[in-house]
Amino acid sequence: MGILGIASLIALPVVVVASYGFQPAGEVWQHLANTVLTDYVSNSLILMAEVAIGTLLLGVSTAWLTTMCRFPGRRIFEWALLLPMAMPAYIIAYTYTGMFDVAGPIQSSLREWLNLQYGEYWFPDIRSLWGAGAMLSLTLYPYVYLLSRAAFLEQSVCVLEVSRSLGNGPWRTFFRVALPLARPAVVAGLSLALMETLADYGTVQYFGIATFTTGIFRTWFGMDDSAAAAQLSTALLVFVFTLVLLERWSRRKMRYHHSGQRHQSLPGFVLQRHQKFGAILICSCTLFFGFLLPAGQLAYWAVKTRYMINADFLQLTLNTISLAAGTALLALLLALLMGYGRRLSPDRFTISAVRVAGMGYAVPGTVIAVGVMLPFAWIDNSVDHWMQMQFGISTGLLLSGTLVALVSAYLVRFLAVSLQTVEAGLGKIKQTIDESARTLGATPGQVLGKIHLPMLKGSLLTAILLVFVDVMKELPATLVLRPFNFNTLAVRAFELASDERLMDSASAALTIVLAGILPVILLSRSIRNSRDKNDTPT
Amino acid sequence: MIPRLELNNVSIAFDSTAVVRQVSLQLPEGDIGSLLGPSGCGKTTLLRAIAGFEQLQQGSIALHGKCVSSEQLMIAPEKRRVGMVFQDFALFPHLSVADNIAFGLNGQSSQQKRARIAELLKLVGLSELSNQHPHQLSGGQQQRVALARAMAPRPEILLLDEPFSALDPELRGQLATEVRLLLKQDGITAILVTHDQTEAFAMADQIGVMHQGALHQWDNSYNLYHHPATTFVADFIGRGTLLTIVVADKNSIDTPFGRLSGKLPPGSEPGGRLQLLLRPDDLHLTTKQDGIRAQIIERLFQGADYLYTLQLDSGDRFHCLAPSHQQHNKGDTVTLKLDIQDLVLFSDDGLAL
Numbered sequence: 001m002g003i004l005g006i007a008s009l010i011a012l013p014v015v016v017v018a019s020y021g022f023q024p025a026g027e028v029w030q031h032l033a034n035t036v037l038t039d040y041v042s043n044s045l046i047l048m049a050e051v052a053i054g055t056l057l058l059g060v061s062t063a064w065l066t067t068m069c070r071f072p073g074r075r076i077f078e079w080a081l082l083l084p085m086a087m088p089a090y091i092i093a094y095t096y097t098g099m100f101d102v103a104g105p106i107q108s109s110l111r112e113w114l115n116l117q118y119g120e121y122w123f124p125d126i127r128s129l130w131g132a133g134a135m136l137s138l139t140l141y142p143y144v145y146l147l148s149r150a151a152f153l154e155q156s157v158c159v160l161e162v163s164r165s166l167g168n169g170p171w172r173t174f175f176r177v178a179l180p181l182a183r184p185a186v187v188a189g190l191s192l193a194l195m196e197t198l199a200d201y202g203t204v205q206y207f208g209i210a211t212f213t214t215g216i217f218r219t220w221f222g223m224d225d226s227a228a229a230a231q232l233s234t235a236l237l238v239f240v241f242t243l244v245l246l247e248r249w250s251r252r253k254m255r256y257h258h259s260g261q262r263h264q265s266l267p268g269f270v271l272q273r274h275q276k277f278g279a280i281l282i283c284s285c286t287l288f289f290g291f292l293l294p295a296g297q298l299a300y301w302a303v304k305t306r307y308m309i310n311a312d313f314l315q316l317t318l319n320t321i322s323l324a325a326g327t328a329l330l331a332l333l334l335a336l337l338m339g340y341g342r343r344l345s346p347d348r349f350t351i352s353a354v355r356v357a358g359m360g361y362a363v364p365g366t367v368i369a370v371g372v373m374l375p376f377a378w379i380d381n382s383v384d385h386w387m388q389m390q391f392g393i394s395t396g397l398l399l400s401g402t403l404v405a406l407v408s409a410y411l412v413r414f415l416a417v418s419l420q421t422v423e424a425g426l427g428k429i430k431q432t433i434d435e436s437a438r439t440l441g442a443t444p445g446q447v448l449g450k451i452h453l454p455m456l457k458g459s460l461l462t463a464i465l466l467v468f469v470d471v472m473k474e475l476p477a478t479l480v481l482r483p484f485n486f487n488t489l490a491v492r493a494f495e496l497a498s499d500e501r502l503m504d505s506a507s508a509a510l511t512i513v514l515a516g517i518l519p520v521i522l523l524s525r526s527i528r529n530s531r532d533k534n535d536t537p538t
Numbered sequence: 539m540i541p542r543l544e545l546n547n548v549s550i551a552f553d554s555t556a557v558v559r560q561v562s563l564q565l566p567e568g569d570i571g572s573l574l575g576p577s578g579c580g581k582t583t584l585l586r587a588i589a590g591f592e593q594l595q596q597g598s599i600a601l602h603g604k605c606v607s608s609e610q611l612m613i614a615p616e617k618r619r620v621g622m623v624f625q626d627f628a629l630f631p632h633l634s635v636a637d638n639i640a641f642g643l644n645g646q647s648s649q650q651k652r653a654r655i656a657e658l659l660k661l662v663g664l665s666e667l668s669n670q671h672p673h674q675l676s677g678g679q680q681q682r683v684a685l686a687r688a689m690a691p692r693p694e695i696l697l698l699d700e701p702f703s704a705l706d707p708e709l710r711g712q713l714a715t716e717v718r719l720l721l722k723q724d725g726i727t728a729i730l731v732t733h734d735q736t737e738a739f740a741m742a743d744q745i746g747v748m749h750q751g752a753l754h755q756w757d758n759s760y761n762l763y764h765h766p767a768t769t770f771v772a773d774f775i776g777r778g779t780l781l782t783i784v785v786a787d788k789n790s791i792d793t794p795f796g797r798l799s800g801k802l803p804p805g806s807e808p809g810g811r812l813q814l815l816l817r818p819d820d821l822h823l824t825t826k827q828d829g830i831r832a833q834i835i836e837r838l839f840q841g842a843d844y845l846y847t848l849q850l851d852s853g854d855r856f857h858c859l860a861p862s863h864q865q866h867n868k869g870d871t872v873t874l875k876l877d878i879q880d881l882v883l884f885s886d887d888g889l890a891l
Contacts, residue, residue: 430628432624432625433628435589435615435622435624436628437630437641438590439589439615439616439620439621439622439642439693439697440688441642441644442616443614450641451632455631455632
């Protein structure tokens with residue numbers, strides 16, 4: 001029962017938004033359709049194409065090199081290549097703009113060096129559609145990297161050796177055996193990256209590109225037409241769910257692409273000297289432009305401005321941490337309730353309820369904001385109206401302008417993260433463990449307390465940490481739903497950057513990035529552990 | 539005396555698929571029983587029903603005369619006082635060996651607990667390992683900890699679900715004998731589920747052979763081999779061949795070997811066609827000229843014996859066990875002597891007469 005309740009609360013925003021999709025289109029929608037809608041669609045499609053090409057090139061090549069080839073620094077690249085995950089796209093966008101803008105250090109020194117004036121030379125404009133594609137590719141390729149690397153690691157060495165023994169060189173083996181085998185994983189990684197692309201608001205807004213997310217904001221705040229905003233959201237959801245289906249479908253296919261049960265240590269192609277150089281160049285460039293350069297720039301700005309040392313910044317950090325920690329704990333509680341409920345009674349209702357609750361990660365924050373705002377505002381208005389009628393008291397905004405709305409939106413989007421972690425942890429505890437405890441006289445409650453919680457400690461901490469960092473990074477939903485005068489680090493970084501105070505935004509941005517590194521460390525550690533366990537024969 | 543375990547007409551179904559059909563059996567106190575059968579025969583389901591993890595569709599289960607499961611009643615597993623050893627041992631990975639064993643010891647003083655843990659550790663020979671964690675133990679050691687943990691609260695009955703299948707084959711035989719000794723020392727009533735008949739023979743006093751959810755025979759190992767109740771039991775236990783024979787008169791049958799006399803079970807009508815069970819040790823190779831002649835089709839070296847597959851002129855094939863020091867080659871014709879103690883005959887429906 002409780003599980004069904006949680007699931008329907010999670011599904012509510014999407015249902016609300018989707019219900020507007022079936023309503024007759026209003027005037028504003030007509031206007032939108034005639035003017036900007038084609039721009040939204042074409043810009044979003046171009047952006048997705050750019051990100052697809054970028055993440056595939058960066059992700060697959062680095063995954064193959066670090067998994068299958070032996071070159072100096074490989075062990076470090078293995079985990080370091082995940083670091084760009086810590087860098088939200090909007091933050092990398094500010095940094096690159098700051099560096100490559102007309103007034104930035106690169107162009108200034110170019111002008112000085114070549115003795116040119118502005119307008120006398122051509123320089124690529126970073127604040128453009130292709131620039132946004134590059135920014136998103138640099139931060140989103142780790143999804144492709146992570147999943148294709150896992151697929152390469154799982155490939156049986158035998159299959160590759162068979163291909164070699166049949167006369168295929170390493171390159172042909174890669175394109176004819178390894179890549180086709182890894183294709184479902186690569187596609188799954190790609191669809192995750194593209195979902196993030198569609199959800200992105202910070203980057204495209206900052207670069208002034210008209211996409212669905214910026215359109216929803218404009219319609220909501222600029223034209224004050226919630227119905228049209230919801231209809232735009234529905235259009236965006238159609239794109240998103242296509243990707244969700246694609247991801248589900250390729251994950252199902254992954255099962256059939258398992259080529260071996262036992263892991264052998266991978267062959268490790270020993271590279272020629274020039275090949276080694278190439279491998280190091282590819283990996284280090286990806287890492288440099290995706291993380292080291294922007295992080296270094298942020299650190300430099302942060303130190304230079306010393307914006308970090310003031311009351312405003314402390315208040316921001318405190319707000320962010322308490323908001324993120326509260327949400328993370330709440331999400332963990334709900335995830336435990338759902339995961340455990342499903343373990344105890346794995347009937348069809350519970351399973352589909354848990355699946356619905358896990359869908360939120362795909363829904364862009366902007367859409368969730370709209371979907372939370374509409375019903376909450378309606379409730380507020382109704383309550384206010386009723387109270388005025390009955391008692392002559394105006395209750396004002398009870399939900400929509402408060403942290404309740406914000407936290408609900410976070411839960412919709414990030415419950416999936418903690419649910420996944422908790423379920424993975426619970427899944428590793430075999431049913432016979434529960435049954436052993438029961439035959440030894442433990443009640444189901446005691447099994448949870450004495451067996452599951454101690455065994456799950458690691459997973460629970462991971463779940464808290466992942467949601468914590470995701471909440472810290474979240475921008476669009478926070479922008480819409482935060483209570484008046486309540487700011488977080490992400491919002492302040494965005495506001496400062498939008499006011500062209502790039503340097504001042506650095507300390508807030510840097511804090512977000514540093515927090516984002518924590519899950520990256522966790523992730524690479526867990527990957528290494530699972531690999532080590534598979535390497536040692538039992 | 540009240541039997542420690544009594545199953546009365548137990549049927550279990552999953553979504554209208556019958557998994558266990560009308561099984562009845564009794565196990566006296568202190569005895570070790572075994573449920574033996576091929577995979578999918580319902581033996582594990584039956585064991586889990588005794589533990590309280592499966593609901594009965596029909597019938598009842600009583601422990602020490604007290605009904606614990608029926609169509610209406612389902613006492614929770616933690617209230618039944620059963621001990622269970624799982625196939626994968628299911629040791630709690632976050633607890634030490636001593637804490638694993640102590641898990642079921644509720645409501646006792648810590649002194650009593652310590653004494654019981656020490657006693658069990660000594661019994662299973664792991665006294666030095668009490669502070670280790672499960673992952674530090676070998677498979678055989680984990681198995682013994684699982685056993686000690688299940689025995690600790692002195693359960694009414696101990697249930698063992700294929701407890702040796704996760705171990706090396708060499709270890710299995712040795713452990714089965716060891717475990718039997720341990721259980722007998724403590725006077726524990728137990729039921730072992732297995733698909734391996736040597737394991738069942740090594741452990742159990744009473745063995746039940748199951749097939750497609752039905753219990754074919756509940757008996758000791760001698761009777762299972764020499765007096766199988768059905769053709770399935772005859773085929774499953776040991777090696778054997780079923781030959782079609784015709785009843786000649788009250789005291790003899792016509793077989794592919796010629797006429798055999800012996801005591802026929804009641805119900806064999808002259809002229810009726812029946813099936814005769816022939817075990818490989820019912821035949822001997824002789825050097826005498828007169829006897830049954832057969833050709834060697836295949837032979838299998840088994841150490842002390844050769845197992846020969848022989849064929850009569852009539853085309854009937856059967857097995858024969860012979861000491862390995864007298865060698866015969868494939869294709870040779872040999873002379874045989876029959877030495878059947880009891881004629882085991884089955885009617886067309888597969889039931890022994």
